[in-house]
Amino acid sequence: MTSGENRGRDAESGKLCEGRKGARRLTARRISAGKINQMDVDEEVCLPRLSRVAVCGGTHGNELSGVYLVRELLKLQRRPSEDDDEEPTSLLTVLSNPRAIQQGRRYTDTDLNRCFTLATLNGPTSDSPPYEILRARELNAMLGPKGGPGAVDLVCDLHNTTANMGLCFIAYSDCDWICLHIFKHLQRQMPDAPMRFVHLGMSEKESYSLDSVGKHGFAMELGPQPHGVVRSDIYVLMNAGVQHMLDWVHLFNSGAVFEGGFVDVFTLVKNIDYPRDKMTHNITAAVHSHLQDRDFCLLRPHDPLFQTFTGETLRYSGSEPLYALFINEGSYYEKGIALTLARKRRLAVPAIRAQTEEEEQARGFTSEEEE
Amino acid sequence: MGQSEPRSVSGMSLHGSTARLSEARRVAIFGGTHGNEMSGVALVNLWIKNGADIQRRGADIKPFITNPKAVEKCVRYVDTDLNRAFTHENLSASGGDEFPYEVRRAQEINRMFGPKGSPEAYDVIFDLHNTTSNMGCTLILESSKDHFNLQMMNYIKKAISPASCLVLLNEHPLLKYSTSRSVAKHPVGLEVGPQPQGVLRSNIFEAMRVILKHALDFIELFNEGMEFPPCTVEVFRVSERIDYPRDANGNIIAMVHPNLQDCDWEPLNPGDPMFQTFDGKTIPYQGSCTVYPTFINEAAYYEKQQAFMTTRRETLAASGIRKA
Numbered sequence: 001m002t003s004g005e006n007r008g009r010d011a012e013s014g015k016l017c018e019g020r021k022g023a024r025r026l027t028a029r030r031i032s033a034g035k036i037n038q039m040d041v042d043e044e045v046c047l048p049r050l051s052r053v054a055v056c057g058g059t060h061g062n063e064l065s066g067v068y069l070v071r072e073l074l075k076l077q078r079r080p081s082e083d084d085d086e087e088p089t090s091l092l093t094v095l096s097n098p099r100a101i102q103q104g105r106r107y108t109d110t111d112l113n114r115c116f117t118l119a120t121l122n123g124p125t126s127d128s129p130p131y132e133i134l135r136a137r138e139l140n141a142m143l144g145p146k147g148g149p150g151a152v153d154l155v156c157d158l159h160n161t162t163a164n165m166g167l168c169f170i171a172y173s174d175c176d177w178i179c180l181h182i183f184k185h186l187q188r189q190m191p192d193a194p195m196r197f198v199h200l201g202m203s204e205k206e207s208y209s210l211d212s213v214g215k216h217g218f219a220m221e222l223g224p225q226p227h228g229v230v231r232s233d234i235y236v237l238m239n240a241g242v243q244h245m246l247d248w249v250h251l252f253n254s255g256a257v258f259e260g261g262f263v264d265v266f267t268l269v270k271n272i273d274y275p276r277d278k279m280t281h282n283i284t285a286a287v288h289s290h291l292q293d294r295d296f297c298l299l300r301p302h303d304p305l306f307q308t309f310t311g312e313t314l315r316y317s318g319s320e321p322l323y324a325l326f327i328n329e330g331s332y333y334e335k336g337i338a339l340t341l342a343r344k345r346r347l348a349v350p351a352i353r354a355q356t357e358e359e360e361q362a363r364g365f366t367s368e369e370e371e
Numbered sequence: 372m373g374q375s376e377p378r379s380v381s382g383m384s385l386h387g388s389t390a391r392l393s394e395a396r397r398v399a400i401f402g403g404t405h406g407n408e409m410s411g412v413a414l415v416n417l418w419i420k421n422g423a424d425i426q427r428r429g430a431d432i433k434p435f436i437t438n439p440k441a442v443e444k445c446v447r448y449v450d451t452d453l454n455r456a457f458t459h460e461n462l463s464a465s466g467g468d469e470f471p472y473e474v475r476r477a478q479e480i481n482r483m484f485g486p487k488g489s490p491e492a493y494d495v496i497f498d499l500h501n502t503t504s505n506m507g508c509t510l511i512l513e514s515s516k517d518h519f520n521l522q523m524m525n526y527i528k529k530a531i532s533p534a535s536c537l538v539l540l541n542e543h544p545l546l547k548y549s550t551s552r553s554v555a556k557h558p559v560g561l562e563v564g565p566q567p568q569g570v571l572r573s574n575i576f577e578a579m580r581v582i583l584k585h586a587l588d589f590i591e592l593f594n595e596g597m598e599f600p601p602c603t604v605e606v607f608r609v610s611e612r613i614d615y616p617r618d619a620n621g622n623i624i625a626m627v628h629p630n631l632q633d634c635d636w637e638p639l640n641p642g643d644p645m646f647q648t649f650d651g652k653t654i655p656y657q658g659s660c661t662v663y664p665t666f667i668n669e670a671a672y673y674e675k676q677q678a679f680m681t682t683r684r685e686t687l688a689a690s691g692i693r694k695a
Contacts, residue, residue, distance in 0.1 A: 226670050
């Protein structure tokens with residue numbers, strides 16, 4: 001991990017942090033430059049409370065853990081509860097793509113989870129737009145609008161993968177302290193669960209997924225599970241993850257201070273496609289059996305990558321060892337992705353707490369000026 | 372559901388304890404009967420391009436993609452399940468364009484490889500499938516009296532030992548269904564899992580390839596006159612289909628229990644955990660005796676109201692066979 005690298009990313013994450021992180025922006029920027037000053041890590045970042053949280057399932061209609069989990073949450077919400085009046089956080093539970101859920105497909109016309117770019121959300125309406133674009137605009141009205149002051153505070157979008165990835169947080173930002181602290185909390189509460197934080201490594205301007213609609217957001221991705229199947233072990237893990245996340249939000253809103261620390265973050269670098277037939281574009285090899293199911297292993301130059309149908313081994317030709325993930329995700333064949341490669345680095349995360357009401361009011365004046 | 376279809380067992384005569392059967396000359400290998408079960412699609416496409424590995428003396432072996440539209444879209448089926456479409460009613464229906472795609476396809480396949488039940492039908496059809504269930508390599512038998520198939524399955528099991536390949540017998544009058552392979556005199560289903568739909572796993576691909584190699588070797592040996600002495604074959608006979616517990620609206624309210632998930636072919640005793648509700652309660656199996664569950668949590672069976680199938684273990688006797 002070179003300081004040159006960090007400086008590059010630092011400039012980017014500095015921009016990402018603007019307008020979102022409250023009074024400690026300068027400290028936050030210094031921390032992500034890799035110079036970890038113990039005092040900085042202990043200084044608290046104060047962030048607005050999370051008064052509206054959305055949990056979304058069925059963004060892909062055949063990723064069933066989230067579908068069933070949201071259905072169960074909806075059932076619980078219909079029951080009157082004594083705690084309702086005391087609960088300062090409102091929880092929205094959403095089945096994102098009802099048509100795809102009903103059909104048991106990932107999507108009907110186009111992948112809903114690629115429809116949340118600002119261009120698509122605000123673009124012109126054609127005569128017969130794909131169902132998912134209409135639905136994305138509905139969801140943006142419900143949970144957003146993206147980028148606006150009325151957007152929900154936190155979106156947690158539930159997904160499954162056929163890859164052996166355990167429980168992953170997938171986020172655009174590597175300095176969204178809310179998401180990173182929720183992740184740390186889950187690590188503490190679920191120490192036996194395989195858990196990783198994946199950073200997409202692209203700017204927020206390019207963000208395209210449902211979790212980018214809220215002020216904070218991440219996808220909670222669990223695997224391995226075949227699409228169209230609900231496995232009890234995966235469901236129980238996802239349910240625990242969501243419950244711990246909601247507990248954390250409650251604690252955060254109640255004024256708890258969460259101490260700083262370190263999180264290993266995997267930042268995506270590039271995708272590798274299958275070898276394909278030049279004429280038919282059909283794949284001509286499968287992920288090599290040595291690599292299959294070994295998500296988050298380090299792929300070194302010359303390690304086996306693919307096994308052709310005629311038995312030949314194809315090897316990784318890159319020069320940099322990288323971490324492999326999304327190995328053999330079923331829905332990525334059509335996107336030309338056999339696996340994704342990432343770099344790992346240890347990120348320093350500052351202590352955080354929620355702003356008090358007074359601090360929120362003070363921020364309200366200054367943020368108006370900034371806008 | 373499949374009705375019992377008339378089957379001509381031509382050319383079978385008993386000579387002592389060895390049945391003389393006609394040669395197995397016309398053989399087909401079907402892939403893509405379900406368009407998202409990838410091993411069969413990949414193998415058949417490979418062999419269509421270069422059939423060297425499937426050549427055998429004395430037999431014409433034809434690799435064939437049965438549901439190309441479903442393969443193209445990487446879905447199980449376009450209008451209706453092709454592997455349920457080979458009913459007598461569908462195959463004899465006339466008319467055409469208004470029928471579902473798979474019904475028209477079934478009629479075409481019946482013309483090419485059948486007609487089902489006639490002397491002109493193909494001798495052997497292997498139908499390649501994958502399952503999300505942890506079934507390993509499973510051979511599917513449709514008749515307990517098909518001595519040719521029983522001998523083939525015995526041969527395959529011995530050839531891959533110590534690796535295992537189990538035999539599922541679906542002869543149940545109500546649960547049996549009209550498969551694409553049923554067009555042939557000797558239909559052989561090959562089901563390998565676990566593999567998600569739309570995913571191609573190297574190990575599953577290799578396992579299926581090896582099974583087929585042994586199956587074709589058997590056919591070659593048989594056609595060259597080798598005698599296969601009487602043998603016994605352990606099979607798992609389909610008994611019952613068990614659905615998920617559902618609420619009044621038909622929604623699933625429980626999942627396959629973690630103790631049962633992935634435990635295909637292991638004994639399930641009365642009282643053993645079977646389902647787990649979303650809030651963690653256990654629902655036990657309440658049958659009267661021990662059964663062997665299979666097709667546990669197959670994705671395609673949610674819509675067919677099946678969480679798993681129960682089977683009973685049985686030993687079948689196969690007469691000796693030899694080419695007539």
